[in-house]
Amino acid sequence: MLEILIVGAVSSAIYAMLAVGFTLIFGVARILNLAHGTFYALGAYGAYFFTSHLKLPLLAAALLAVGLVALFGIAVERVLIRPMRKSQLATLMITLAVALVVEQVLFLTFGSEYRNVPAFVDAKFTIGGVDVGGARLLALGVGVALIAALWLFIQRTRLGSAILAISQDPVAAQYMGIPSERIFAVVMGISAALAAAAGVLAGPFLTVQPTMWLLPIVKAFAIVVVGGLGSIPGSIVAALMLGYAETIVGYLVSSSWTEIVSVLATLLTLVLRPAGIFGRRAAF
Amino acid sequence: MKLSAFLAGAACAGAALCCPTQVLAQGKPIRIGVPTAMQLQVGRDTQDAVKMAVDDINAKGGVLGRKLEMVVADETENPETGISAIKKLTADDKVDVLVGGYTSGVTLAQLPHISEAKTIYLNVGSASPATNAKVKTDYDNYKYIFRVGPLNSAHQARQLTEFISRFVKGELGITKIAIVGENAKWVQDLVPLLKKGATEAGADVRATEFFDAQTSDFSPLFSKVKDSGAQYMIVVLSHASSDIFAKQWYDSRFPMPYGGIDVKSMDGDFCDRIGGKSVGEMAVNFAVRAPLTPKTIPFFDEFKKRTGRSPVYTAFGANDAVYIYADAVKRAGSTDASAVIKELEKTSYTGIPGIIEFDDTHDVKPGTPAFKGPALLLAQWREGCKREVVHPKELRTADFVYPAWIKK
Numbered sequence: 001m002l003e004i005l006i007v008g009a010v011s012s013a014i015y016a017m018l019a020v021g022f023t024l025i026f027g028v029a030r031i032l033n034l035a036h037g038t039f040y041a042l043g044a045y046g047a048y049f050f051t052s053h054l055k056l057p058l059l060a061a062a063l064l065a066v067g068l069v070a071l072f073g074i075a076v077e078r079v080l081i082r083p084m085r086k087s088q089l090a091t092l093m094i095t096l097a098v099a100l101v102v103e104q105v106l107f108l109t110f111g112s113e114y115r116n117v118p119a120f121v122d123a124k125f126t127i128g129g130v131d132v133g134g135a136r137l138l139a140l141g142v143g144v145a146l147i148a149a150l151w152l153f154i155q156r157t158r159l160g161s162a163i164l165a166i167s168q169d170p171v172a173a174q175y176m177g178i179p180s181e182r183i184f185a186v187v188m189g190i191s192a193a194l195a196a197a198a199g200v201l202a203g204p205f206l207t208v209q210p211t212m213w214l215l216p217i218v219k220a221f222a223i224v225v226v227g228g229l230g231s232i233p234g235s236i237v238a239a240l241m242l243g244y245a246e247t248i249v250g251y252l253v254s255s256s257w258t259e260i261v262s263v264l265a266t267l268l269t270l271v272l273r274p275a276g277i278f279g280r281r282a283a284f
Numbered sequence: 285m286k287l288s289a290f291l292a293g294a295a296c297a298g299a300a301l302c303c304p305t306q307v308l309a310q311g312k313p314i315r316i317g318v319p320t321a322m323q324l325q326v327g328r329d330t331q332d333a334v335k336m337a338v339d340d341i342n343a344k345g346g347v348l349g350r351k352l353e354m355v356v357a358d359e360t361e362n363p364e365t366g367i368s369a370i371k372k373l374t375a376d377d378k379v380d381v382l383v384g385g386y387t388s389g390v391t392l393a394q395l396p397h398i399s400e401a402k403t404i405y406l407n408v409g410s411a412s413p414a415t416n417a418k419v420k421t422d423y424d425n426y427k428y429i430f431r432v433g434p435l436n437s438a439h440q441a442r443q444l445t446e447f448i449s450r451f452v453k454g455e456l457g458i459t460k461i462a463i464v465g466e467n468a469k470w471v472q473d474l475v476p477l478l479k480k481g482a483t484e485a486g487a488d489v490r491a492t493e494f495f496d497a498q499t500s501d502f503s504p505l506f507s508k509v510k511d512s513g514a515q516y517m518i519v520v521l522s523h524a525s526s527d528i529f530a531k532q533w534y535d536s537r538f539p540m541p542y543g544g545i546d547v548k549s550m551d552g553d554f555c556d557r558i559g560g561k562s563v564g565e566m567a568v569n570f571a572v573r574a575p576l577t578p579k580t581i582p583f584f585d586e587f588k589k590r591t592g593r594s595p596v597y598t599a600f601g602a603n604d605a606v607y608i609y610a611d612a613v614k615r616a617g618s619t620d621a622s623a624v625i626k627e628l629e630k631t632s633y634t635g636i637p638g639i640i641e642f643d644d645t646h647d648v649k650p651g652t653p654a655f656k657g658p659a660l661l662l663a664q665w666r667e668g669c670k671r672e673v674v675h676p677k678e679l680r681t682a683d684f685v686y687p688a689w690i691k692k
Contacts, residue, residue: 003503003507007501007503007504010501011501107323111323112323112324113324113325113551113553113557114527114548114557114558115557116556116557116558116559118559119535119559122535124535124536124537131536131537131538132536133532133535133536134535135535136535204531204559205528205531205532205535206500206528207500207527207528215498215500246501247501247503247504250501250503250504250505251504251507251508254493254494254495255493255494255495255496255499255502255504255505256467256494256495256496256499257496258496258499258501258504259496259498259499
């Protein structure tokens with residue numbers, strides 16, 4: 001029982017880090033960013049590259065990777081998405097194109113082999129008789145801290161209020177003098193950084209290879225559909241639900257059934273409650 | 285520029301006319317087509333191993349006075365691309381023989397096209413017995429198909445069962461085992477055989493668990509295996525999951541050793557790329573750097589010298605395949621497919637993993653105590669990411685060592 005609690009919490013934290021960024025950029029800029037998983041992959045590859053090729057210490061490599069991915073996210077928004085943001089379909093296609101191009105670049109640069117991101121903590125911890133790897137506990141801790149920090153940032157700072165204002169009513173916010181274009185870039189940066197951080201933290205106990213962007217985007221998508229596209233509390237709740245649902249299915253049924261949970265949840269939500277749990281209206 | 289090019293061309297033509305015998309003796313090169321998954325290590329190793337054999341044979345004067353030449357096509361892991369690769373090599377490049385293969389699904393899709401092209405195919409990568417079944421049932425159309433390596437999955441199952449009875453039960457004295465496998469067709473076929481064999485050998489199979497190939501969290505699975513009371517975990521892993529499996533096994537210091545078929549763990553760099561976390565694991569292989577035959581160690585050393593990598597199983601088959609084909613062509617006195625096939629069927633070649641002979645489905649014969657054919661070796665990862673053969677006992681290079689956190 002305790003094992004399910006801990007393992008589920010780790011999965012949920014990683015999912016939440018992925019989903020919050022994904023839902024944030026949609027809620028604020030109405031960008032359905034299919035390249036979100038790419039930021040996750042680039043975070044992990046960045047940490048791998050800086051530690052194994054440039055021999056940087058892990059912390060420096062991790063911070064550098066997250067920072068560079070944030071800049072990459074901003075660049076993608078400025079150069080590729082902004083000119084065609086009016087069309088949701090075009091945004092969808094261009095972000096998918098980014099994801100596929102990056103995947104190929106990773107293939108060509110690093111090959112298809114699995115790569116290793118070193119772990120910050122390699123030790124094993126025993127909590128109430130349950131053995132948990134240190135890297136997982138760290139992912140849980142940092143994940144919770146980052147999401148809490150984001151929450152505070154949005155609720156307490158001027159920039160955060162501006163983000164909130166745009167997500168609630170973009171036209172009114174613009175009349176108030178909020179520079180929406182700049183806010184979009186900031187949000188894209190934050191969203192990319194969160195995904196990259198998830199990649200750096202999950203890299204040591206998951207795999208790092210060129211197609212690793214796909215599964216996170218499927219999960220993030222499932223979570224935000226269930227939670228309601230654009231709603232941060234919704235995506236946190238849905239991340240917890242999905243993380244625990246998968247863990248419980250894994251423990252009580254079989255690990256071969258876990259992957260169907262997210263797909264089923266997406267389907268059921270779209271049929272029964274298209275707006276998701278916290279969504280104000282159906283996004284599709 | 286144009287004039288000098290013309291003069292150079294004329295000089296060449298003149299030289300060719302002056303000494304025609306030299307040109308004729310050289311003949312048209314024999315082309316070896318290599319359809320493989322080029323982006324993977326199995327694919328790169330196939331190419332490098334073919335190249336090694338080609339260079340060696342050419343340095344000794346070629347075959348029937350003709351040089352060997354390698355042409356590569358990427359078959360990826362996708363059947364459609366696999367078919368295109370075969371078509372390109374047979375129709376456009378007009379190769380004399382094909383040496384390659386990796387994923388059974390791709391090979392199966394390629395078979396009708398290989399048969400149609402009437403080109404000899406020496407499989408060095410895929411393990412499904414189905415790829416060779418038609419050689420027996422429809423010989424005229426499918427006689428072109430041979431498997432030089434690896435052992436097919438039915439032979440692998442039999443030898444893995446032997447590992448459970450002779451090593452896990454016989455030597456470690458462990459009877460309670462768990463069988464864990466990835467949810468893939470060949471694994472689903474293999475696990476029941478394994479379970480039956482293990483039970484017949486007197487082992488107590490406490491748990492049989494399958495997991496999705498996309499699984500990113502093995503905690504639930506490990507927990508079930510632990511609760512089952514098993515003391516050794518037999519694995520059957522092929523594609524995506526090996527890295528995560530080993531990492532999470534180590535991270536949680538899972539209290540039992542594991543071993544079995546773990547395709548990724550056959551890679552020479554597997555242990556290094558997961559930060560040494562597979563130390564203690566035993567994975568099957570078809571050859572490691574040990575004196576299996578007089579060719580094994582020299583091949584490993586030469587391969588390492590040329591590429592800087594340790595070869596994986598496709599390399600053994602690919603290298604042997606080129607020599608086996610060259611010998612058959614020599615004996616047949618031509619590259620005519622039917623004549624060469626007759627000679628290939630008589631092959632008895634001392635290769636890298638053992639003596640290569642083909643059965644009536646053109647499949648490589650497995651080794652037995654009486655016949656030194658390729659055997660399923662279980663090699664253990666050791667400190668410093670080195671490998672030692674632990675099973676079978678006849679080929680042992682070092683004794684089994686428990687992972688550091690397991691007290692015995």
